[in-house]
Amino acid sequence: MKPKRDWAADWISNNDDTVRGFPIFVGGASLLAVLVNRAVTGIAPVADASSSQSRADLLTLGLAVTNILTGLVWLTIRPKSISVVNPQGVECRFIFSHLPDFVVSELLWAWESLSGVTCCRSLVVVYDRRCIVQIGVAAESVNSEALAVDAAKLMQGSLYQAAIKSASQSYLANLSLYPGRSELPFLPLNTQAWITLIGEKLDATLAKYVTNERLAVQDRV
Incomplete structure (x- = not known):
């Protein structure tokens, strides 16, 4: 219909x-x-x-x-239209190596869905105090490689803390006007906007992996 x-x-x-x-x-x-x-x-x-x-x-x-x-x-007074730009950076496809196949498939599905229907060009997933996914366009490091995400530093920043406390989506529509840009050095230099949210579907999938991993460690002990 x-x-x-x-x-x-x-x-x-x-x-x-x-x-x-x-x-x-x-x-x-x-x-x-x-x-x-x-x-x-x-x-x-x-x-x-x-x-x-x-x-x-x-x-x-x-x-x-x-x-x-x-x-x-x-x-x-008219709303300012933001033109689409090509991200200035390098292609990155980092996925935590110890993730099982069903978790990897879920994460890739999330990325393909976002990049396919929106202007999203970079995706970072932080879970259990570590970066498990960094995919899309990333900032270029001094050795011409993708700049890795410092999960510990990111979690200490105001953007991450605000998302955790509110348990809801937050965004910066014009990243160049806000001081929070310094907390996101791993994004392309000309990134225009940033959205922070808690992925409930991904959280459910990753929770199964973390639970199984801890049970496996206990069995080995």
């Missing part, structure tokens, strides 16, 4: 300039209507506080000016 389209939203999106300038047209038409009305009816151009017509005209003029100012604000 196809999702129902919102025709009003589509029309507004396709006619953004017209919609933003609409209050100016309404305000200008209201001003013109007041002037024409006073000229045709022979009312004195000077407002008279004792006249109900003058009071109505003053109210109309105030609303018209408000509409014009609103339209000017809408035309001036």
